[in-house]
Structure formats: C-alpha cells, structure tokens
Amino acid sequence: DAMVIQNPRYQVTQFGKPVTLSCSQTLNHNVMYWYQQKSSQAPKLLFHYYDKDFNNEADTPDNFQSRRPNTSFCFLDIRSPGLGDAAMYLCATSRGTDLIGYTFGSGTRLTVV
C-alpha cells in the first residue's frame, strides 16, 4: 500500500546531541512537510519541500534543518536538541495543489534527556 513511513517511531537523544528523523513515501507526492506537535497542542508547520525547493516557516528556529535527497525521502535534522524540542514530529505529503488533504506518517516521538 502507498504510504508515508517515519523512522524511528520513538527516539531518545541527549541534550545538545544532533539527531536525524527520517520520512519516506511511496505516493510520489511532490510536496513533503514536517510538523512539530507538542503535547496537547496543534501540529505546527516547520517547513516543507515543494519538489526540491525548500520553504522555511518564518518562526522555525535555525536549530531545525531539512534535507530531501530525492522524491521519496525527507530528513529532519535537529542540530542541538534542547528540552523544549521534545515533541511528536509528523511528516506529511501532498500532491501540489490537490486539495485531498495531507497523508501523514505515524510520527516520531522525540525525547530529549
């Protein structure tokens, strides 16, 4: 089945130690998004890729970076995780301007110790 897969499901990292979360898709969607969802809050868009074009939200901290080496994969890099970065990170895809809504992965829950 076509889907969006996030690995790992749970990630524990040390304060200040770089961490990478991954997302892959078999939908061939050209847009990939990363959302941060803190406990009991709405998902917040960090950035997205439209094909190879990277688009950062204005209030996304510099500590967060992303890479998209090809259509299928997208990575979220947190250069120096702080305790406040503990959250569920959701990857989603969509097909350009199609209004079908997003397809979400199951998320990666990041714990910072």
Place this chain on the structure above:
Amino acid sequence: AQSVTQLDSQVPVFEEAPVELRCNYSSSVSVYLFWYVQYPNQGLQLLLKYLSGSTLVESINGFEAEFNKSQTSFHLRKPSVHISDTAEYFCAVSLLSGGYNKLIFGAGTRLAVHP
C-alpha cells in the same frame, strides 16, 4: 490571516450518546476545511473534508460535518459514539499558497467516550 478555533479542549460523552465537536474558522478567502483524527501515538488520519458543493459531508464511520459559511463554522457530529471513537480530533483550514497546500490546525478536541 486564516485561523481555526476549536471551542472545546475536551468532550466527555457516554457510549451511544450523540456528540458535536465545534470548529470555527476565520478567513478572508475561499476555504477548504478538514477534520483529522489522531489516536494515541499515531499520526493524523483524514476523517472528512469540505471542498465545495454540498455543505454536509460524511465519513465512512458515521461522522458528518456541516459547512456553515454565515457562521464560519464546520462542526463535527456523530449521532451515536463508540468507545473506539476515543481520540483527538483536529479541525483544519487549507490555504493555497505558492503552489502548495498549507494546512492550519486548531488546537484539537479530545473526545473521551465512556461505557
């Protein structure tokens, strides 16, 4: 600017009772509205959407939502809930910008169905 307000952070209800989860939006342009459901430690799943046409939209598991332009609302309803409906529900509005589809979410409503 577009925004979404979910008026209830938590809604407790007994099994087989009806439920309504409220959602209001603000937008200066045409809107496309969505409801997503999130089960514990899972991603978001699309429940239903309003793009155009009939203002009443339905999902396969008995939920429905009605787009009310005059009241800028998109409330979610189900006539009889099940224990398995316990989850977090997010209302979202779509903004088409620069060739992509940006979703703006409300803060969510936690539906707790009790036996």
